[in-house]
Amino acid sequence: MTLVKDSPPATRRARSAAPAADKRRGRRENLAGYLFMSPWIAGFLLLTAGPMVASLYFAFTDYNLFNTPKWVGLDNFTKMFDDPRWQKSVAVTAKYVVIGTPLKLLLALGVALLLAQSRRGQAFYRAAFYAPSLIGASVSVAFVWRSIFSDNAIVDRAMSAVGIHAGGWVGNPDWILYSLVALTVWQFGAPMVIFLAGLKQVPRELYEAAELDGAGAFRKFWSITLPMISPVLFFNVLLETIHSFQIFGSAYVVSNTYCGPADATLVYTCYLYQQGFKNAQMGFASAMAWMLLLAVALVTAVLFWSQKKWVHYEEDAR
């Protein structure tokens, strides 16, 4: 708890003209604030920050959980690029992100546009579409997914009825990843709610003015709605992309813990988990974790850079 005492009071915001007594009270309140935060701070330091620093160190060592970590420099990082399974895991994850994220956002936006129009029962539909986002990430749903995408289960039968005899997706290395994509797309409710909020913010008068000029529905969407909700769209793209990179639970459960068949669902975190906790290659696994962080940071940076080109904040638009 020394941290609380030593930390400089973050009282920049306190009015400088305030009397000394007020200042002291402010400081006391800050101290109390830190004290109340201390369970969280302790948890953050012990369970998040500490392990992160440790894993940064392990990333440069040969460490099997039992030995004293041996410094190997960049070996773990160079080894990744020679490892066919690592390459595979990158390819699988990239495919999942590139296919799943746009589909999910398109569906979310589409349904949000429909819901924004409807007057009646909006609350019901909103809740109904949002529900999968609440339960979708759970392990039990992944189990259900596993069974509906098996041979002769509902998906197989529906597809056979229209003449596509693909069999169950779960055992098929060419199809199983799409069952995971379907699982994430199905949870479009969360970005949808955010889109809905964004759509409500678009001023009515813009549409009225456009209608007077004879703009059609598509033109209104393209020239008004899309630019006006582009900050919300940006936010959703960013969040969903970062989230997609971290996929683990659904791949782990739908493939019955082994991220197969033929490594078809070997997403990045699953390979990391296998190397770290099954093969006890903790140094390599740590290096993988930092590599993922770098990759996500890079993608985020590119997205932020790109927003200059397509995201319009309200001040610019008016």
Added chain:
Amino acid sequence: MGTSRNVERRTILKAAGAGAAVFGLGATAGCGGNSGTSADGTVTIRYSWWGADERAKKINQTIQLFEKKYPKIKVKTDFQDYVSFWEKFQTQASGGNPPDVFQNAVTFLRKYDKRGVLLDLKSQIDAGNLRLDNFRAGVTKVGEVDGKQLGVPVGSNTMALVVDKKVFQKAGVEPHPGWTWDDYFKALKTIHDKTKVPGDTGYFSIMYLYDLYLRQNGKAFYTKDGLGFDKADLTEWWQDGYNRTKAGIITDPKIVAQDRPKSSLSAGHGASEFTWDNFTVRYTAEGDSEYGLAPIPTMDGKHTGQYLASLMLSASSRTQHPKEVAQFIDFMVHDPEVGKIMGYDRGILAATEQYDAFKPTDPVNKEIAQYEADTAKAGVLGTITPHPSGADTIEASFLRIGGDLGLGKVKTSDAVKQFFDEAQAAFQA
């Protein structure tokens, strides 16, 4: 404003109080974990194993018997399924906090010996706390590494061919001792032709079976410190396996993937499977058919390459109570009542006191006993293949890569290279 502020404070205080309580509890638990001896001299030991509810029920009964006989020793238990068990164990052991006594198997013995996790039970045997006599011939060897006794067998088993009796009968196929691989693969084809069921669920990715095949050819899966075969050997084994999968006499690996965690044999998608003989108990519970045991095919009409393997109890080198742990192991492997409760759940009971005490009455367990007796009588049992550190990872790699190969997603030469690379990494880890 004033009231809402008060409410907030009260809520926050409550939350802080709860937080403090959690921290307090954490601290207490931390202290309790270390010693395991209470003021009145009662010792608590931790015992973990892998298995399912059925096994847990039986083990809990045996622990009650133990605690009755040794009132000063309390046993705390913990169990998971096989894969989770070893993941948890690895984490616990690396943190210096493994269970005092635990179920163990030969693939993990050298790995954890190398890491200094296992207690050499020799001193406890010499002190008379643990008896190593009255065991089935040769079975205690399984727990020996470099002159140290690192595990004591609770049950022993051998690799066997588990068959779906109904499908075999329908196809008119009759396995017999000394049958050859040619006979076996012809039988698979007959079964597939007559019943449409693939004859086998994927023999070529099972490490323990390939070991037997290699032993029949004067080699083995492992030497003391490496692989006992070369890339050409494995290329041939896997290429044949792939061709047979394509021909339909081996279950499509897509189906195998969907059947998990069930076996494709008990799911009715294959007519036979190479595995440990005590697994018929599990398959009988899982599947709809009747399951029996058949001899391992041979090269020369005689040698099957089989040996006695076993599940063992091992102790942690960090245990504070080696004597109590030794007494516990002794009780669990020798006490006749324990044998009656456990039956053949973990293989044929290894010590004669237990073996004699349990007489199977149901056909499945009777057949296991008969199979073991026949195998022993045939004189085909040899010395167990050494399993170097890393064998556990290698077994998993062999299964995974073999399965990928069957799916046709990878060329045989690439699969073989991948396996050798992963094996190399596992030996070094």
